[in-house]
Amino acid sequence: MPDTVPDDTHQQTQATGEIVLRHHLCWKRRDLDGVMAHYHPDIQYNDFFQNRVVGFAELREYLRASMPRDQAMRPTVSRLGLSPQQLSYLANDLQQYFQHQQPYLDPELDLQRVAKECGYSRNQISYLLNQVLGQSFYRYVNQARLQHLLATLDKATPPIRIDELAFAAGFNSLSAFYSCFRQHTGLSPKAYVKQISLRARAQDAP
Template structure:
């Protein structure tokens, strides 16, 4: 029994630390950090409350149960909003999306000790929770009838789980949803783990309906053990542990000193001082064969992986993918290809737009197609389009129709 309590207590500690750190973290996406914090905090509350099921302390059980119940009902919505917000790199909620938290609001109303509500038998509630878990609570635990727990909450969990998977599968093949390798690994990892825990939490309902005997404490133990396995896995994946769980490092941004989008910024700075310029020329000592190989490698990876569809793709990302020094990338693009990085990547985006427009113009707007092509803003798209074609989009397609 002491080993079980130690295991549960340790799990609670880790979950609470992650939750608090994410909530107060100043790095990363604040909105997504809060969603993930609520998910961890709800799991922390669920495991902590299980400690008091058979403790014989109804007042402590009542306090924990009433405090954490609203978080249980907010967690499924936070799971859905975290995944969709991560895929779309969103930093704010739309007004209508606040409706996702109506179940949590109902849960708050449910647990408030209204003066007109009947008194609650926490000894009986504790024994039912200890025997069959949350989803079998047949005793009233607040304002609403018992099915608010044993029916509404499982339906809520499954509805959000299915909806989230549908969204992910629907967006899977859309270019605008391309993610960096680390981000893609994290979101798939998180989605699968969250799905496991959601389904695992519903397992007692299935076993009970099939009249299969089980021990509720065993589910708590497995829950905690899986959490430790996940933690060990994350520790061996630094970009997951530090980039998303602790948010100690912002893996989506590169160091400021290296964040360079085009060599057009670097060349004027070098040209102002002839001494650095001579040094730079000596460093970039590439023969014609190397220039051709580098240019070919850049062209192939850009066309095969369609990296230009990523809104925030920078020259440093290209350098990392090809394992070529960043100043060599700049030199090849400027001198061999004949464009700066910004114009070069935008030319791919314009060509992609020209291929997609005839297929999608009757379904979505020009701006939406431009966004799918990798343009981060409408102004950038129009400027790049005119630079590539000499015309604005409307005039260009009008001219095409006239031929």
């Protein structure tokens, strides 16, 4: 794999998550106009299960036929006490909590504490993460830790001790850190740090 940093780095993670959430909530509400707003009119979309290409002109009816019936998700959401609008509030509350309180810096952080400090139940937080955002609690936390570490790296000056920064960001396992880092950046921490050093030298060169 080439030693280059992908364009969609941690700065775009939050925006991507917000778009995915808006699309999910529109889908659950059967808001066809809201769902269509996320598709580009000049792009053809592939349904690999049916082995067909869907153009924008037929995309609306294709999506309408694919949408869940109103009853499909109602029991689950009702049991959790969350409407689609409340799910949106929950997502925002969780995001604000992580941004401002930075609980992920604690390597012992668990779901019970996050739920308590956000004012929701464990099941409600789990539903948002698993069913809406499509990730586990620990993956969500480790991504927040990684974003914190990458922001720190952008300001760091050599020598950079990446393992120390990982522990300072809340990772309690280097294996988990290395795995998360490579999945997110496509690079090993060593290769990423090398790129930072090369950029710094290029900027300092006359």
